[in-house]
Amino acid sequence: MISIKTVLKKKKLSTGKYPIFLRITKDRKSIFFRTPYTTEVREWDAKQGKFNTKASDxxxxxxxxxxxxxxxxxVITQIEQENTYYTLEEVERNLRIETNPKGKEIYPFWEEIITEQKMAGRTGNARIHSEVVKSIKKFSGGKELSFYQITPEFLDKYEAWLRSNGGTGGGIGVKMRCIRALFNTAIKRGRIKENLYPFKVYKVSKLKSSGIKKALSLDEVHKIxxxxxxxxxxxxxxxxxFIFSFYTRGMNFADMMTLKWNDINGDRLYYIRSKTKSNFQIKILPPALEVLDYYRAxxxxxxxxxxxxxxxxxxFSHLENRKRKTLKRYNKRLREIGxxxxxxxxxxxxxARHSYANCLKQKGIATDIISESMGHQNIAITQAYLKELDNSLVDEAMEVLL
Incomplete structure (x- = not known):
C-alpha cells in the first residue's frame, strides 16, 4: 500500500516559516519532495494536509x-502498470524525471555527452555529435529544445530539411543514429522516460548510403x-x-594518426580502436614492418x-583540425596513386579496410574469422559489410552458365 500526502516539516527556516513537502510512503518507508511553499503552523491543517482559511489565497x-x-x-500508476513490484527508489527516480523540466532540455545533456567523449579520447564521435548539434540548432532556429519535442514528426521534418539542403541517405543516417544514441543514453541514465523514445516509429534503417563500397583485389594492392x-x-x-592499413586488418586513419612506438612490442602491435574501443593485438607482417622501419629511421x-x-x-580542437586537414590530403594523394x-x-x-575484408573473402577465409579480425561486434555486421563489396566471386560462379 502506498500513500501520498502534503506535510509541514517541523524545521523552521530563517524566515520563521516551515517548508511544505510531498510525502510518499510505501512499506513504512517515506520519501519527501519539497514544494515551493512555506507557511506558519497556524495557517496549516495538519490532519488534511492543506492550507486552512487563515492563510492568504x-x-x-x-x-x-x-x-x-x-x-x-x-507517475506511481504508470510504474504499477509496468511492474507490480517496485521500490520507493523507482518512484523517486521517475518523479524527479517528471518534475525536472531542465533535465529534459536536450542541449545541456548533449554537451555533457560530448565532453565525456572528448575525455575518453573518442574525438571522432565528439566531432560528429558537435556537428549534429549545430545542424539541429540551425534547423530549429536556435531555440532551446526538450526531449519531448523530438518526435517522429520532428525527425521526418528534419530529414526533409536535410535533403532539401543536399543531404544524402548515408549522411542523414549518421545524424539520426547520433540522435538515437543520445536518447538511448538519456534513458539509460534516467534523464527521460522510455515513452519519449521516437525511434520506435521513426526507423533509421530506411536511410541507406547511396555510395557503393569499393575494394581492391590483392593484385591491385601489390601494384600500390x-x-x-x-x-x-x-x-x-x-x-x-594505405599499405600499413591493409596489413593491419584495415586500421583506420584516426588510429594510425595516434599510433605510438610504445604500442609496438616485438612482432606485435597493440592498440584500442577509437571508434569501437575494441582491443587489438596484431601480428606485424613483413609489408607493415617495412613501413615501420621506414619511419623508425x-x-x-x-x-x-x-x-x-x-x-x-x-x-581536442587542434587534433580534429589536424586530422581533417591531413586526411583530405591523404585521400587526394591516394587518387593520384590510383x-x-x-x-x-x-x-x-x-x-584499405574494404580491400582487407574483400581479399580475405576471396581467399576463402570464413566470415566469422574476418569478423573477429575487424573487431565487428557480431557476424551480421560483417555479412552486411561483405555483401556490399566486390562481387568477383559471384561473377566467376556465373560463368558456369556459358
Missing part, C-alpha cells in the same frame, strides 16, 4: 498542492605496394599509410609512428 495554494499529488499519483615513387616523393607517405622528436601529428599533447597504378576504382583511406 488558501484556495489557489491548495489547488496547486493537489496538482503535485496528482502528478505523483500519475610495388610502385616506384622515386620521382613522386610527396606520394610516399600516402602509399605507406626518421628518428623524429615525437613518439608518434607516423608524421601526421607533429607535437605531443594536442588539444591513376599511376591504372586502377579504375577511386581510392580513399577506407578502401
Amino acid at each position: 488558501y484556495l489557489n495554494k491548495n489547488r496547486l498542492l493537489l496538482k503535485f499529488q496528482d502528478r505523483a499519483t500519475t 605496394a610495388d610502385i616506384d615513387l622515386s620521382e613522386r616523393p610527396t606520394l610516399i607517405d600516402a602509399r605507406n599509410y 626518421q628518428n623524429r622528436k615525437t613518439n608518434y609512428v607516423f608524421p601526421i601529428l607533429l607535437e605531443e599533447n594536442m588539444t 591513376e599511376l597504378c591504372e586502377i579504375s576504382k577511386p581510392l580513399s583511406s577506407y578502401v
